[in-house]
Amino acid sequence: MNKKFIFGPVPSRRLGYSLGIDLVERKFCSYDCIYCEVGKTTNKIIERIDFHNDKEIVSQIKDFLGSYTGRIDCITFTGSGEPTLNVKMGEILSEVKKLTTLPITLLTNGSLFFREDVRNESMDFDIVIPSLDSVCEESFLKVNKPHKDLKLSIIIEGLIKFSKEYKGKLFLEILLVKGVNDSDNDLISLRKIIERMKVDKVQINTVIRPPAYKEAKPIEEEDKERIKNLLGDFVQIDLSFSGKKDNRSNVGKEEVKELLKRRPCTFEQISVSLGMDGESLKKILEDLEKELKDNLKIDKFDGEFYYKVVEND
Ligand code: SF4
Incomplete structure (x- = not known):
């Protein structure tokens, strides 16, 4: 069975056993995050494009679901870049929904929520997990290395707008890199923006795998208390990989x-x-x-x- 566009299911703390779906080719992204575990961005774009992979993705998922007998708790659109860059994302989602009643999750960097089409297509996911690593210009540029035409204020407004329109579960993810986006000022500013959003959960992560850029270092256990104090008790901090083996x-x-x-x-x-x-x-x-x-x-x-x-x- 050809599985070029799918991987896993892999256990995830939030989602259980998640079947990953790769919507874009490696590595098309609007960011070039220093902590990215996929590697450096080779195609930094913000225009949505047709990767001409929609039919193949749907057919691979159909074949997989038809023959796989292990545990799957959800399907996640994610992979080797930013999934919302695939202009067929909405069409693929509606085809996959015809195949399964499993919840479908979107993992996104959230940078394109300023676009109405991206917000509309994302409404139909059961769970959306956008990231927002910094709301301070200097740290944002350092940690996410965004496409030159992206404006932080517009990204933030897009995320806030989406969070208010969206009816499913919204988990905001913040990845903190030591000495880059973890200052008191970064965290206080983030909190002010989060308070304007409607989110079900805020999750803090750090660098736990080899990053695209060597300077990306993890925050430490000792930082947890300070982060909680500055961001608020509602955040969940997870600094490690964990999982339980399902043989x-x-x-x-x-x-x-x-x-x-x-x-x-x-x-x-x-x-x-x-x-x-x-x-x-x-x-x-x-x-x-x-x-x-x-x-x-x-x-x-x-x-x-x-x-x-x-x-x-
Ligand atoms: S947004 Fe995701 S895929 Fe893109 S560079 Fe950052 S971590 Fe990597």
């Missing part, structure tokens, strides 16, 4: 490869994400090493070794 016996090389294309993982994280025992995973990684040679990278980050599949340069 599966039929995970193949392609599945591991698709996961590592989107997300660098330690041995343990792959094992938990795909429900694999250590022996089978070791064998698959050896096979991948032979097949991919230099395109299977192992990076050291925060004392751990991360596997990652990169494209040919």
Whole structure:
């Protein structure tokens, strides 16, 4: 089965077992976040384009749902870039809704919510998780490296507008990078904006996998108290990877490869994400090493070794 556009299901703290759907090619994004785990942005755009992948995406999801017997709790539009850049996002969503009653989630950087078409298409998701890492110009530029035509004030207004119009579950995600967007001023300013939004949850994350830019460092446990004090008790702070293994016996090389294309993982994280025992995973990684040679990278980050599949340069 061709699974070029889908990966997982991978366990997620918020969503349970989530089947990831890649709506855009690697790596089309309106940002080039320094912490991005996919890698540096090679195509920084803000115009929505037709990737001519809508029919194939829907057919791959249909095939997968028809044959997969493991646990899936939701389908998530995410992947190797910014999903709202796909001009067919709304059409793909409505086709996928015909195939399943599973909740469908949109993971987005929220930068295009100033556009009415993006807001309208996003209304039909069951859960929307936009990110907003900074509302201060200097930190925003440093942490997200946005497309030159994006204006922070317009992005913020778009997010606030969407949050008030949207009827599903809205979880705001903030990723804090040490010394970049975690100052008292950053957090106080963020809080003022969040108070103008209608959100169900605010989640704080940090850099937990090898980032696109080496200067992106995680905040530390000691910072938690200060962040809570400044942002408010309503925020949830999660600084670690966690997961519970759901054993599966039929995970193949392609599945591991698709996961590592989107997300660098330690041995343990792959094992938990795909429900694999250590022996089978070791064998698959050896096979991948032979097949991919230099395109299977192992990076050291925060004392751990991360596997990652990169494209040919
Ligand atoms: S983290 Fe998301 S928004 Fe930021 S560059 Fe990567 S894909 Fe784009």
